[in-house]
Amino acid sequence: MAFAIRILINGVAIWLATVLLSGLDVVGYDSDWEHVAIILLIALVFGIVNAVVKPIVAFLSIPLYILTLGLFTLVVNALMLMLTAWVTEFTDWGLRIDDFWTAVLGALIISLVSFFLSLLLPDARD
Numbered sequence: 816m817a818f819a820i821r822i823l824i825n826g827v828a829i830w831l832a833t834v835l836l837s838g839l840d841v842v843g844y845d846s847d848w849e850h851v852a853i854i855l856l857i858a859l860v861f862g863i864v865n866a867v868v869k870p871i872v873a874f875l876s877i878p879l880y881i882l883t884l885g886l887f888t889l890v891v892n893a894l895m896l897m898l899t900a901w902v903t904e905f906t907d908w909g910l911r912i913d914d915f916w917t918a919v920l921g922a923l924i925i926s927l928v929s930f931f932l933s934l935l936l937p938d939a940r941d
Contacts, residue, residue: 838917843908892922
């Protein structure tokens with residue numbers, strides 16, 4: 816149940832980022848329901864990338880986290896978003912990102928929205 820809620824939260828965050836940023840787009844849908852389904856699939860891929868790849872990258876970049884006082888987290892999050900876009904690029908649907916700076920802004924929006932939506936859940940406060 817918690818995994819499904821996490822996917823929904825990431826889906827809302829990704830949707831909001833695509834609405835706010837012109838260089839971040841969801842492609843491959845014809846109807847509103849397909850758009851929702853594709854966003855949820857992107858959120859699933861994003862969750863898998865964050866669960867598998869991000870801990871390895873975070874561990875290897877500990878010196879950069881220390882050197883930048885944690886600001887390197889934005890770069891790692893942007894790279895995870897770009898990796899998600901790269902994985903979905905092999906399909907007809909998915910996430911398309913114009914450039915690295917769009918990915919940084921998108922990752923910032925997704926992180927903030929996910930954080931605030933997670934605070935609204937009763938389990939997040941325990």
